[in-house]
Amino acid sequence: MTGWVIAFGLAALAFLALLFVGRIPRSAREITAAALLLGLAGYAWQGHPGLAGAPRTLAETKGEAFDEKLAEKRRGLAERFGPAAQWMMLSDGLARQGKTKEAANVLLSGLRDTPDDANLWLGLGNALVNHASGVISPGAEFAYRRALALDPEGPAPRYFYGLALARGGQLQAARDLWAPLAAGAPDGSQVKAELEANIARIDSMLANGAPVPQ
Numbered sequence: 111m112t113g114w115v116i117a118f119g120l121a122a123l124a125f126l127a128l129l130f131v132g133r134i135p136r137s138a139r140e141i142t143a144a145a146l147l148l149g150l151a152g153y154a155w156q157g158h159p160g161l162a163g164a165p166r167t168l169a170e171t172k173g174e175a176f177d178e179k180l181a182e183k184r185r186g187l188a189e190r191f192g193p194a195a196q197w198m199m200l201s202d203g204l205a206r207q208g209k210t211k212e213a214a215n216v217l218l219s220g221l222r223d224t225p226d227d228a229n230l231w232l233g234l235g236n237a238l239v240n241h242a243s244g245v246i247s248p249g250a251e252f253a254y255r256r257a258l259a260l261d262p263e264g265p266a267p268r269y270f271y272g273l274a275l276a277r278g279g280q281l282q283a284a285r286d287l288w289a290p291l292a293a294g295a296p297d298g299s300q301v302k303a304e305l306e307a308n309i310a311r312i313d314s315m316l317a318n319g320a321p322v323p324q
Contacts, residue, residue, distance in 0.1 A: 194220065194224075194227050194233065200216050201213040201214070205240060213241070214238050217234040228257045229257075231253050235253035235270070238253060255271075258271065265295070269305075271287060272285075272287035281316055284308075291305060
């Protein structure tokens, strides 16, 4: 119980400090509150306040290795141009150094300036999944869904959210996102071929009794 009191107290103090000391503008208050709520959601999901503390080495706490090919594909589908590009480049640079938490925080900074940028929300989802070593945390789920809401017809949110779902074992959810994306992709394109191959593998796994999370 004490852990929850401390968590909520720190969140409230952080918001008040930003509000009265940092004097954040009114336009940035919503995204700031959302970021704090995402932190509390992650604590609620993964935190264990009743357990004793235990030190961890760098090797145990570092996220997944940076995937250069995946980053290049993301740039091709999404933020190669536009205001998100500079934030994504900085985030990628930190992720390459294994600083996955800082990589996500950079994108939160970008979202304070442009809270309706679908590419930044998508990047945040990817960064949070990378920080959690492939696990889709509540914060990552929120970021992906926000990207989808802002860019429902864009290929990037559906592709990368589906990829995270598939890697997390949520095969049917991944298929539901990828099937219409594959159907609408240009004939003969690499993305279409890749999606169709992935969907075929998912269908095979589901037919062989792979569990489907509810």
